[in-house]
Every structure is written in C-alpha cells, then in structure tokens.
Amino acid sequence: MDPTGPLVSQPIVQIDGVVTGLDFAANGDLFYITQNGGVYRKAAVDGELQNDEPPRRLLQLAVAEGTETGLLGLALAGDFADSGHLFLFYTVADEAGAPAGARLERYTLQTNQLTAPVAIVTNLPATAEQQYHYGGALQLGPDGRLYLIFGDRNMLPEARDPATVPGSILRFNIDGSIPADNPFPGSPVYAYGIRNGFGLAWDGAGRLYETENGASCDDELNLILPGADYGWGVHPYDSCPYPDDTGQPPVQQWTQIIAPAGLTFYDGQRLPEFAGDLLLCAFNQSQLRHLELNEAGTEVVxxxxxxxxxxxxxxxxxxxSGLDGWLYMANGRMIHRLGR
Structure with a gap:
C-alpha cells in the first residue's frame, strides 16, 4: 500500500436491491442488508475481502417494502464474535404488504443462517397511511447502546413532542429496554425535532452526528446532544428557506437539497487525506462528499x-470506513471500495 499513490476503486459485490446498511465483523466479514428484506454476508479470506468470493444470503425477511419502508437498519453486537448476535430494524407488512408496525429484532448467526429471532422493540408506529419518513439508520454506539433514527412519518407535530417517538433519535439497551441515563426518564427518545435521517456516526472524540433531509430546502448535518431539539415540526413544508427557530443549529446546512444519507468518519491509513474526517453520501447526486470539521466539531471548514x-x-x-483501511460504499449496482 502506497498512501501517496493514485486512488483506486474496486468492486466487491454486485447487488440486487438497494443497500440500506452494512457492517463489519472483527474477522473482516462484510454484512449488508437490502431494502427488500435480504441479509447477506461476504466472508473474508484470511481477513481480506476477495472480489471473487460470492456473498451468501443469511435471511430473507417479509417486509413492507416501499419507497422509504422495508429493511432499513443493521448493526452487529459488540460481542458478535462470541454471541453471533446482530440487530435489524424493519417495517412489518400486513396481509396486503402495507406497513403494519416497525420493529427492532435480534438474530443469531448459526453457520450460514440467521436464527432465533427475538423482537426487542415492537411498539414503533407504522401504518398503511404513513409510508414515508421512517429513517432507519441503526448503529451500536461506543457506549454499547443501540441508536436508531425514527423519522417523522410526515406527522410534523409529533416530531416536536419528546413524549412521542416519531421525528427522534432513539436510544436503547441491547435488550430493547430504556437506558436509565436517557435524557427523558422512561423514554427511548435521545434527541427530537428531526424530520428524516439516514446516517449516524461518531467521530474520534465520541461525538455523534446525524444527516437530516429537509423537505424542499435546508438539508442538515447535526451534532447530536442528548435531549436537544433540532427544530423540525414548527414550520410548514412550503416555508423555504425555513425561518430561524429555537432548535439546535446545524453544523452544516445545504439550502439546495442534496439528500445527505449515510456518513462515516474515516479512521484508516489508505486515505490519509481523509484521516479523522467525515464522508457522506449525497443521494440526489449519487456523490461522495468529504467534510473537514473544526477542532470543536461544530463547523464545517x-x-x-x-x-x-x-x-x-x-x-x-x-x-x-472499513477495518482494512478501505472506504466502502454502495450505489444502485454494487458495493465497492476506495483506497490505494
């Protein structure tokens, strides 16, 4: 590896469906999910992912698949190497295939199958009348808790009410219970006033960031603080640009929408120009964007x-950001990686 050499992109997996989440096991195995309910593993060989090693489907869930519903979140347990546990977030389908609830489940990997499903959170609202803005980004935090973006479902007033879960970032223990140190006692709500988001990531200092999609303007990158209000739910959709309000100000705002989606902080060695910096997908333009923050993490410089x-x-x-120093991403055709 020459960190000063030219950038190269390598295909890793040809995909069938929209990739909505991916994660890595400590041995280098790549796990990914597709919106239509598929859960896959591409096994590493001696710790390295090989282009010619085919992925294996571990599970096919029956999900309510739509434009913004389906299998939306994946996270491996911190003790995955020993327990084989991973977590999935998806919208449940009724007999007609429409959303009839959303849930967070734990599965156990046994050889080449995911078995022993345990529903750890089952009371998240989803209905046939509300098929948009479910968010779905799911991450295991450095504190060992599960973090989940649950969108506003086009129900603006609920996003501004910390007593309801839509329009919030939720925080759970890995058994689905509510952590005692959550900002609102007895509630999974960690932060609120959020329209719809598709990305969560922590920087090297342990600060949590979220991407948020605006309606017709003002996409955002937010630094998430426990108990904070991020302002969505006050102004109608047609009030562009959105007036200033009392919500927590964003770290970055895009008046011309880009639909920021997944994000990561790069912590490898193959791409030193990105060291410690944030990278995100801009869904509307299918772009990879690199953002450098100030030392406090409060401003994009x-x-x-x-x-x-x-x-x-x-x-x-x-x-x-992969464990092997490559940067992994997906478009509509493949998962590929960038590095040197």
Whole structure:
C-alpha cells in the first residue's frame, strides 16, 4: 500500500436491491442488508475481502417494502464474535404488504443462517397511511447502546413532542429496554425535532452526528446532544428557506437539497487525506462528499466532492470506513471500495 499513490476503486459485490446498511465483523466479514428484506454476508479470506468470493444470503425477511419502508437498519453486537448476535430494524407488512408496525429484532448467526429471532422493540408506529419518513439508520454506539433514527412519518407535530417517538433519535439497551441515563426518564427518545435521517456516526472524540433531509430546502448535518431539539415540526413544508427557530443549529446546512444519507468518519491509513474526517453520501447526486470539521466539531471548514475513479455515481445510501483501511460504499449496482 502506497498512501501517496493514485486512488483506486474496486468492486466487491454486485447487488440486487438497494443497500440500506452494512457492517463489519472483527474477522473482516462484510454484512449488508437490502431494502427488500435480504441479509447477506461476504466472508473474508484470511481477513481480506476477495472480489471473487460470492456473498451468501443469511435471511430473507417479509417486509413492507416501499419507497422509504422495508429493511432499513443493521448493526452487529459488540460481542458478535462470541454471541453471533446482530440487530435489524424493519417495517412489518400486513396481509396486503402495507406497513403494519416497525420493529427492532435480534438474530443469531448459526453457520450460514440467521436464527432465533427475538423482537426487542415492537411498539414503533407504522401504518398503511404513513409510508414515508421512517429513517432507519441503526448503529451500536461506543457506549454499547443501540441508536436508531425514527423519522417523522410526515406527522410534523409529533416530531416536536419528546413524549412521542416519531421525528427522534432513539436510544436503547441491547435488550430493547430504556437506558436509565436517557435524557427523558422512561423514554427511548435521545434527541427530537428531526424530520428524516439516514446516517449516524461518531467521530474520534465520541461525538455523534446525524444527516437530516429537509423537505424542499435546508438539508442538515447535526451534532447530536442528548435531549436537544433540532427544530423540525414548527414550520410548514412550503416555508423555504425555513425561518430561524429555537432548535439546535446545524453544523452544516445545504439550502439546495442534496439528500445527505449515510456518513462515516474515516479512521484508516489508505486515505490519509481523509484521516479523522467525515464522508457522506449525497443521494440526489449519487456523490461522495468529504467534510473537514473544526477542532470543536461544530463547523464545517472545508467541503469537497470526491472523484471516485471509473464511477460517476459512487455513493447513494451507505458509506463505511472499513477495518482494512478501505472506504466502502454502495450505489444502485454494487458495493465497492476506495483506497490505494
């Protein structure tokens, strides 16, 4: 590896469906999910992912699949190497295939199957009348808790009410119970006033960031603080640009929408120009964007569009810094990686 050499992009998996989440096991195995309910593993060989090693489908869930519903979140347990546990967030289908609830479940990997499903959170609202804005980004935090973006479901007043879960970032113990140190006692709500988001990531200092999609303007990158209000739910959809309000101000705001989706902080060695910095997918333009923050993590001091060799649409929903130093992302055709 020459960290000063030219950038290269390598295909890893040809995909069938929209990739909505991916994660890595400590041995290098890649796990990913598709919106239509598929859960897959691409096994590493001696710790390395090989282009010619086919993925294996571990599970096919029956989900309520729509434009913004389906299988939306994936996170491996911190003790995955021993327990085989992973977590999935998805919208449940009724007999007609429409949303009839949303849930968080734990599965156990047994050889090449996911077995022993345990529903750890089952009371998240989803209905046939509300098929948009479910968010779905799911991450295991550095504190060992599960964090989940649950969108406003187009119900603006609920997003501004910390007593309801829509329009919030939720925080759970890994058994689905509510942590005693959550900001609102007895509630999974960690932060609220959020329209719809597709990305969660922590920087090297342990600060949590979230991407949020605006309606017709004002997409945001937010620094998430426990108990904070991020302002969505006050103004109608047609009030663009949105007036200033009392919500927590964003770290970055895009008046011309880009639909920021997955994000990651790069912690590898193959791409030293990105060291410690944030990278995100801009869904509308299928771009990979690089953002450098100030030392306090409260302001973007530089933003650029990353040119990925040979691919004009590199990044749609997910991007992740790999354990091997490569930067992994997906478009509508494949999962591929960027590095040197």
């Amino acid at each position: 530089r933003e650029e569009i990353v040119t990925v060799p040979g691919i004009i649409d590199p990044c749609r929903v997910v991007v992740r």
